[in-house]
Amino acid sequence: MTTAKIIAPIHALETTIRLEFDHALDYVWKAPQLIESLVTKELNAYPADSDVRQLRWRWESEKLYGTFPRLMSHGNLFAACSLFEVCLLRLVTSLQNQTGRELDQSNAQGVTRWLAFLRSFGIEPDKCLLWPQVDAAIKIRNCLVHAMGLLQHIRNSSEIRRIVESGIFLATEHRRTLSVEDEATARVGIKLTDLGDTLEINNAYSWIVLAYFRDYLLNLCNQIQIHPTVEEAGS
Secondary structure (H helix, E strand, O other), X not given: OOHHHHXXXXXHHHHHHHHHHHHHHHHHHHOHHHHHHHHHHHHHHOOOOOHHHHHXXXXXXXXXXXXXXXXXXXXXXXXXXXXXXXXXXXXXXXXXXXXXXXXXXXXXXHHHHHHHHHHOOOOOHHHOOOHHHHHHHHHHHHHHHXXXXXXXXXXXXXXXXXXXXXXXXXXXXXXXXXXXXXXXXXXXXXXXXXXXXXXXXXXXXXXXXXXXXXXXXXXXXXXXXXXXXXXXXXO
16 A cells, blocks of 8 residues: 555545634634623613612522533533544544554553554654643543542542643643733633632633644644654555
8 A cells, every 4th residue: 555545544634623623613712702692681681770680690690600611611621622532533543444453452442542553653642742731631621521620539639730730731832821810811720619629621721722632633643644654554
């Protein structure tokens, strides 16, 4: 099999990655507009001096400024990680089809298994652009999925604390924004609650993670296309 026959499907996948992630980025960026529109609707529903408005606002504002943003940011991060995993699986499947090489039948699953498959070609996924941020995002997602961010209920709480304290969840050029008080600043933090230290994220983080995933995958595609071992496997 020629190198071109391996590279052509990778080129096609690059186009898919750009399209799907760009659409997702646009969605996550615009998602807070739903909350903004609900705030406006609530504030305009009754006269400013209405007792009903004040009573209703006490109830609704807790949801609009607390529950809804939290659920939105979590859901968007979960969707971002799922899209990343699907695209990575497509990449691995394409290489399987073109080279005939099988996945390792070890106990590893999901991303760990797929990255191990890429390493079998001599590729180093953990040295690709933005890998520390990709790795951090997956660990943050897992903490939120399995324990709602409660650090005392996960095994790798020390790793989550390291990620937050170091700022590694953001690329170097973005870490300077951590000191900026702005809703558009991507943030990951730990807050003390009645159930102990709890991991928190905002929607801006979910948005920037999509860009990290996209650029990491595109860089990985490029590494595969230029790696000599892939050419040998396809010959």
